[in-house]
Amino acid sequence: MDDEAKHKHNVTLKRKKLVIDEQIALAQENRGVLVLITGDGKGKTTSAFGTAFRALGHGMRVGIIQFIKGTQATGEVIYLTQQHPQLAYHAMATGFTWDTRDWDKDKTAAEETWVYARRMLTDPEIQLVVLDELTYMLTYEYLSMADVIQAMRQRPTRQNVIVTGRDAKPELIAIADTVSEIAAVKHAFKDGVKAQPGMDF
Template sequence: MTQQSQDKHQQRQQKLKEKVDERIANAQDEKGLLQVITGNGKGKTTSGFGMVIRCLGHGMKAGVVQFIKGQWDNGERNLLANIGVPFAVMETGFTWETQNKEADTKAAQETWQAAKVMLSDPNIDLVLLDELTYMLSYDYLDIDDVIETLESRPKMQHVVVTGRGAHRRLTELADTVSEVRNVKHAFDSGIKAQLGFDY
């Protein structure tokens, strides 16, 4: 690299640094954040659990509420429940397996009551609401109740919501919304879900 190229590179990076520094200096508010991870791609739950682990790694407390996947063996739960992370799990499993709207609605509402306990506890720094979006899509839970509960949670409590087809009111309320896009999935090629990788 010539000295001229190096000088141009350094000038570009310095301008970038100034912009980043300015944004950091202007971002001084502190509050509990609501993040929604939605979209048709794989990795939404995995990302949510990554945030739970990050929280725990800082000596903070997290809680997990799982809708939909309750009957599957779950590597994250196997690990985290053993170190004291509270879990509330909708034990009915996938709704296309149960095919019973009344039973699924009852199970969803019971699980949501456990979620509300976590969402009112100022000692829990982060709550993962895994697959909550489906409960709203299927009308198992009342959107007004969910929004009100999220709005009235402790001021510094973070919440991560995962699942496809996030309700518009949920994304409007959220501070951060990420959409995971499906490009390619092993299951579409006939490969079954793999222990330790997919669950």
């Protein structure tokens, strides 16, 4: 990079810093946020669990509900439940819907699991709640969208929530504070590479 290019680069970064500093100064509201991580790409649950690790590192209480998953021990769940007693964890543990193929059974399991989720969403001591794969429960109509939205809106003011899963409904996107969509650009599984412990579960 020549001197002129370096100068332009520094000017660009200076302008960027001014914009960021202004945004930081304007962000004065202090409340919990609802984060939605959706899309067809890999990494939604991984991202949510990464934030859970971050919260636990700050000594916060964390609650995690896993819809759909739960029949296979994953590295993150094994570690968290063994090492962090301040973590509240519950899994629906019916496996993937294409394995069960029983709408009534899955709906009952989802409703029973939602009881645990609602309990977390009313507990002011839990500062982060992760609702992993919740979007599927709404897509398949196992849970009522109205009930879910009401629970989100009535949760403790300082409580943060992360929802993951594909095909997020517009109603869920509308009430979220932050929405990230992970795109599926490439995936090793489609090239015949087996899922690996430590990388995929």
